[in-house]
């Protein structure tokens with residue numbers, strides 16, 4: 131991770147932020163959500179965003195409905211930094227394991243979930259696996275915000291994600 135970041139004149143935390151934003155939905159592409167997801171201070175987030183914006187790897191877009199709120203989006207240059215990154219290589223290595231690495235992925239998922247609990251962190255999860263996710267003939271909706279969800283948002287991660295009740 132350090133080597134990957136250094137190739138672009140960045141620190142590992144900058145790559146973590148880019149990787150997070152590449153997956154985050156429109157409720158979660160916010161500075162406060164980055165701080166929650168990575169367990170870092172708002173000051174560190176603010177400094178890191180200034181670096182990434184200065185290198186034109188992300189842009190800030192004002193929220194049309196919420197005054198001071200800004201959404202963070204990767205630029206094409208930001209996306210290209212992630213190509214062939216450590217996370218991409220892990221994904222390819224998992225896929226190359228016989229049976230697609232499914233068993234390994236489940237083990238990693240359970241390990242990370244347990245670590246989230248131990249560290250008292252908010253569980254971010256994939257939208258369509260959330261207890262609030264609703265889908266009908268009209269499309270996908272969020273049961274929490276009562277807003278429609280664009281299809282491409284349903285595979286992203288969300289700071290409001292809630293695990294479905296266990297059967």
Ligand code: SF4
Pocket residue numbers: 155157255256257258260261262263264271272273274275287288289290291292
């Ligand atoms: S359904 Fe859950 S994960 Fe999806 S946007 Fe709503 S709260 Fe977030």
